Amino acid sequence: MTAVDLGMPGLPTAPRGVGHLRGTQSFPDAARGALRNGQLRANLGHATSTIRGKRAAVVGELPDWEQLRAAGKALKTATMARLDDHLEELERQVTARGGVVHWARDANEANEIVTRLVLATGTSEVVKVKSMATQEIGLNEALEGAGLDVFETDLAELIVQLGEDSPSHILVPAIHKNRAEIREIFARTIPGVDPGLTDDPRQLAMAARAHLRERFLRARVAVSGANFGVAETGTLTVVESEGNGRMCLTLPETLITVMGIEKVVPTWRDLEVFLQLLPRSSTGERMNPYTSTWAGVTPGDGPQEFHLVLLDNGRTAVLADEVGREALHCIRCSACLNVCPVYERAGGHSYGSVYPGPIGAVLSPMLTGVEDNASLPYASSLCGACYDVCPVAIDIPSILVHLRGEHVEAQERPTAEAVAFRGLAKAMSHPRLWHLAQRGARLGRLFSRGRPTLPNALPPPVSGWTRSRDLPTPPAKTFVQQWTEEHRS
Amino acid sequence: MKVALFATCLVDTMTPTVAHATAALLQRLGQEVVVPPTQACCGQMHVNTGYRREAVSIVANHVRAFAGAEVIVAPSGSCVASIHHQQAAVARRAGDEALAQAAEELADRTYELSQFLVDVLGVTDVGAYYPHRVTYHPTCHSLRLLRVGDAPLQLLRAVRGLELVELPGAEQCCGFGGTFAVKNADTSTAMLTDKMANVLSTHAEVCTAGDASCLMHIGGGLSRLRAGTRTVHLAEILASTEEAVTPDQRTEPAVTA
Amino acid sequence: MSAREEVLGRIRQALGGEDRTPAPEVVRDYRLTDGRPAGDAELLALLVDRVEDYRATVLCCSPAEVAATVRAALDRGLGTGWAAGDVVVAPGLAAEWRPAGCDVDDERPAVQLAERAASVTAVAVAIAETGTLVLDGSPACGRRALSLLPDCLVCVVTADQVVGSVPEGLARLDPLRPLTMVSGPSATSDIELQRVEGVHGPRTLVVVLVGG
Numbered sequence: 001m002t003a004v005d006l007g008m009p010g011l012p013t014a015p016r017g018v019g020h021l022r023g024t025q026s027f028p029d030a031a032r033g034a035l036r037n038g039q040l041r042a043n044l045g046h047a048t049s050t051i052r053g054k055r056a057a058v059v060g061e062l063p064d065w066e067q068l069r070a071a072g073k074a075l076k077t078a079t080m081a082r083l084d085d086h087l088e089e090l091e092r093q094v095t096a097r098g099g100v101v102h103w104a105r106d107a108n109e110a111n112e113i114v115t116r117l118v119l120a121t122g123t124s125e126v127v128k129v130k131s132m133a134t135q136e137i138g139l140n141e142a143l144e145g146a147g148l149d150v151f152e153t154d155l156a157e158l159i160v161q162l163g164e165d166s167p168s169h170i171l172v173p174a175i176h177k178n179r180a181e182i183r184e185i186f187a188r189t190i191p192g193v194d195p196g197l198t199d200d201p202r203q204l205a206m207a208a209r210a211h212l213r214e215r216f217l218r219a220r221v222a223v224s225g226a227n228f229g230v231a232e233t234g235t236l237t238v239v240e241s242e243g244n245g246r247m248c249l250t251l252p253e254t255l256i257t258v259m260g261i262e263k264v265v266p267t268w269r270d271l272e273v274f275l276q277l278l279p280r281s282s283t284g285e286r287m288n289p290y291t292s293t294w295a296g297v298t299p300g301d302g303p304q305e306f307h308l309v310l311l312d313n314g315r316t317a318v319l320a321d322e323v324g325r326e327a328l329h330c331i332r333c334s335a336c337l338n339v340c341p342v343y344e345r346a347g348g349h350s351y352g353s354v355y356p357g358p359i360g361a362v363l364s365p366m367l368t369g370v371e372d373n374a375s376l377p378y379a380s381s382l383c384g385a386c387y388d389v390c391p392v393a394i395d396i397p398s399i400l401v402h403l404r405g406e407h408v409e410a411q412e413r414p415t416a417e418a419v420a421f422r423g424l425a426k427a428m429s430h431p432r433l434w435h436l437a438q439r440g441a442r443l444g445r446l447f448s449r450g451r452p453t454l455p456n457a458l459p460p461p462v463s464g465w466t467r468s469r470d471l472p473t474p475p476a477k478t479f480v481q482q483w484t485e486e487h488r489s
Numbered sequence: 490m491k492v493a494l495f496a497t498c499l500v501d502t503m504t505p506t507v508a509h510a511t512a513a514l515l516q517r518l519g520q521e522v523v524v525p526p527t528q529a530c531c532g533q534m535h536v537n538t539g540y541r542r543e544a545v546s547i548v549a550n551h552v553r554a555f556a557g558a559e560v561i562v563a564p565s566g567s568c569v570a571s572i573h574h575q576q577a578a579v580a581r582r583a584g585d586e587a588l589a590q591a592a593e594e595l596a597d598r599t600y601e602l603s604q605f606l607v608d609v610l611g612v613t614d615v616g617a618y619y620p621h622r623v624t625y626h627p628t629c630h631s632l633r634l635l636r637v638g639d640a641p642l643q644l645l646r647a648v649r650g651l652e653l654v655e656l657p658g659a660e661q662c663c664g665f666g667g668t669f670a671v672k673n674a675d676t677s678t679a680m681l682t683d684k685m686a687n688v689l690s691t692h693a694e695v696c697t698a699g700d701a702s703c704l705m706h707i708g709g710g711l712s713r714l715r716a717g718t719r720t721v722h723l724a725e726i727l728a729s730t731e732e733a734v735t736p737d738q739r740t741e742p743a744v745t746a
Numbered sequence: 747m748s749a750r751e752e753v754l755g756r757i758r759q760a761l762g763g764e765d766r767t768p769a770p771e772v773v774r775d776y777r778l779t780d781g782r783p784a785g786d787a788e789l790l791a792l793l794v795d796r797v798e799d800y801r802a803t804v805l806c807c808s809p810a811e812v813a814a815t816v817r818a819a820l821d822r823g824l825g826t827g828w829a830a831g832d833v834v835v836a837p838g839l840a841a842e843w844r845p846a847g848c849d850v851d852d853e854r855p856a857v858q859l860a861e862r863a864a865s866v867t868a869v870a871v872a873i874a875e876t877g878t879l880v881l882d883g884s885p886a887c888g889r890r891a892l893s894l895l896p897d898c899l900v901c902v903v904t905a906d907q908v909v910g911s912v913p914e915g916l917a918r919l920d921p922l923r924p925l926t927m928v929s930g931p932s933a934t935s936d937i938e939l940q941r942v943e944g945v946h947g948p949r950t951l952v953v954v955l956v957g958g
């Protein structure tokens with residue numbers, strides 16, 4: 001299926017065969033397995049309820065949270081409306097301060113650029129700060145394919161990398177692992193680790209510190225993402241906790257930053273909004289331990305070579321969708337994941353993309369084209385909890401519903417479901433047909449043979465319901481029918 | 490006031506007692522109740538499953554059926570939310586601006602039952618009697634789309650004989666979600682299980698809510714477990730009095746097998 | 747066509763060419779100021795509370811006591827047996843604040859700073875509401891590696907640098923400088939989303955608040 005079917009003529013989506021935006025299974029199939037994993041359910045339930053409580057407490061402290069949220073939304077909307085101008089300004093400013101700006105149409109081009117830049121330095125090792133954009137494009141695989149050693153330095157990313165696992169959360173990629181599982185991974189994979197390592201989180205963090213310390217000190221090239229790029233000053237921003245980001249942004253000679261084009265903000269002042277919204281929404285802290293900003297190159301302080309790679313990879317296709325473009329406002333705080341009842345139970349891997357949870361269920365299908373992730377827009381009960389917590393007020397439920405429409409309308413031949421829904425729509429539009437259809441529903445009474453519930457073994461799609469729930473037998477008369485009979489004058 | 494009752498397609502077909510209770514309650518409060526006979530559905534199920542084009546004629550039928558109504562009341566937060574947030578948008582997307590405007594005007598006069606009672610009529614004590622231990626599940630669309638707030642709780646607190654127990658994890662979705670319950674039956678069931686565990690932890694006899702759809706889901710699960718707790722719609726509780734448990738109110742478990 | 751031209755062209759197409767929707771006006775009706783002037787006693791108390799909440803230590807002192815308090819801060823971070831050679835200070839740190847005999851950072855390779863146990867710097871601004879100190883790469887704050895590699899960081903904050911809110915703090919900063927905003931010691935929430943202090947950055951943060 002091409003993007004043309006989605007009403008985005010000419011704007012290419014993220015290419016197949018590279019990166020991590022598409023799963024191998026549909027969401028319901030992947031979720032079915034995950035739901036049976038009791039350890040996963042317990043880990044996720046514990047972690048998400050902890051963070052929900054912390055977020056609620058620090059958000060509640062700010063009397064002007066709703067005003068900040070509205071400003072965040074307006075800032076993002078305004079930025080997208082002039083995205084081209086802001087990117088050109090960002091390029092001018094970064095260049096003026098000694099940085100080099102590269103543009104990448106898609107994942108392949110970005111991977112090529114970064115690989116070429118790293119190889120040109122002559123090093124064989126790269127240290128990385130956690131970044132969604134580089135996960136999305138599969139940069140690690142590309143660099144490893146060129147013979148380079150890549151070291152993830154964020155604790156959770158390290159856990160995932162050492163465990164040969166894949167990330168399941170935007171902020172805490174190893175949220176699906178508990179301390180005992182993490183201890184096991186470290187004990188097995190970190191060379192020379194203290195054999196007496198316990199599962200105390202502090203000890204585990206110390207083990208990661210010892211493991212990475214030498215790497216930071218000898219690293220010559222680092223790759224990072226960016227949370228924000230300020231157009232008017234060319235200032236890039238990385239928001240983090242552990243200090244691994246600072247190590248990468250400060251010590252190597254060369255810094256390569258891969259930033260999605262939607263991460264630009266027009267002015268420095270705009271950060272006064274986002275630096276209040278982001279930490280409180282993501283880790284539930286008043287401020288994260290470290291935020292680093294830099295503009296180009298500073299003589300005598302930090303990397304003396306700086307490259308900024310601006311990445312499209314389907315983002316312009318998202319921008320072309322007037323309803324869906326709001327998903328580009330996402331500041332990747334992960335609050336929507338933490339409140340989502342579907343995410344909490346099915347886990348991040350069920351989404352098959354580096355972007356899981358509610359935002360992933362809208363962003364991934366738009367980046368790849370809906371037909372490549374067609375089950376994701378349905379992976380939600382539309383409960384609306386995500387919209388409520390989103391610090392930039394992205395109406396995720398409405399985008400989910402919109403994408404379901406895009407999916408239905410992309411079908412070239414009618415599915416059984418479409419035939420049924422069209423028939424039902426016709427009935428619901430004509431009272432006489434509707435009353436006939438309701439009588440048809442009451443035929444279910446025949447199946448029930450006088451019992452108050454219908455039998456469990458009804459055919460699909462009703463079986464999806466009756467496998468775990470009883471279905472009441474429809475009554476003999478509808479309300480409207482009975483009322484009309486009784487009130488006939 | 491002359492209240493046009495929108496039963497909603499699900500209540501009308503599957504649980505008409507809820508609509509009878511709504512009518513009886515409104516009449517007891519001195520309202521004149523009419524039931525437009527050509528009503529069918531608000532279109533929500535179609536829109537939420539992706540059939541927004543097909544929903545346009547359903548919206549048109551709804552607007553025709555209720556044209557001229559002074560005020561419309563429905564015993565469903567979800568359907569009223571769809572009327573407020575989806576109907577006009579669907580018509581507009583299809584290029585039918587006249588229908589979109591008509592739907593918007595109608596939406597301005599459409600209320601969910603508890604909102605109508607508390608915000609429009611200004612009553613919280615509706616004179617009901619219901620001698621049972623009850624827990625209340627605030628359904629997602631009532632809670633987050635319509636923002637009914639604590640109107641249902643205010644109403645329940647004023648019911649004589651009713652012992653209201655707080656539901657742990659009340660604000661978490663029960664897992665219904667319309668076609669979600671069928672397309673993602675496993676995840677839906679996992680959510681339902683946790684909701685039922687919370688409901689059962691209250692030792693309530695009755696779990697109530699303002700949406701018949703979520704109640705059918707929770708009640709269907711409780712029934713399958715042979716749990717004693719039954720689901721009863723808010724309207725049915727509010728319609729009950731000492732003199733008469735409303736003629737149509739189910740006093741037996743919601744779904745027995 | 748270059749990638750640059752192509753991506754910009756796609757954006758213009760996505761936004762609908764000439765008749766694109768105009769950018770909405772951004773209303774900034776959130777709190778722009780805290781209402782209390784910089785250095786207000788309440789703000790200082792708030793800063794202390796917020797910094798301590800991150801499990802950092804705050805030592806308050808009068809302007810005359812800074813040098814002694816910096817030494818006390820190092821006692822806290824390193825234990826009382828530290829030697830002057832364990833400590834490196836920012837080149838622009840006021841001479842009267844410097845512990846005697848301490849090394850002053852110079853143009854040595856940054857990684858050599860990892861050999862030192864503690865560093866002492868000034869700050870550019872402190873934000874009370876969030877307990878945030880901002881270092882701006884000026885001589886008094888030092889280069890970024892200085893406040894990163896030694897395991898104990900001592901920051902000297904003067905009362906006039908303490909503002910209430912994030913907007914007030916950012917307004918005082920120069921976005922062209924390399925900035926580091928520090929809110930407590932390095933920490934992680936990556937294990938079961940529980941906060942643990944001390945990963946790659948300094949594991950100990952001691953703040954000397956002058957005039958507090």
Ligand code: SF4
Nearest residue numbers: 330331333334336390
């Ligand atoms: S969609 Fe909103 S809540 Fe979810 S990660 Fe993005 S900014 Fe956070």
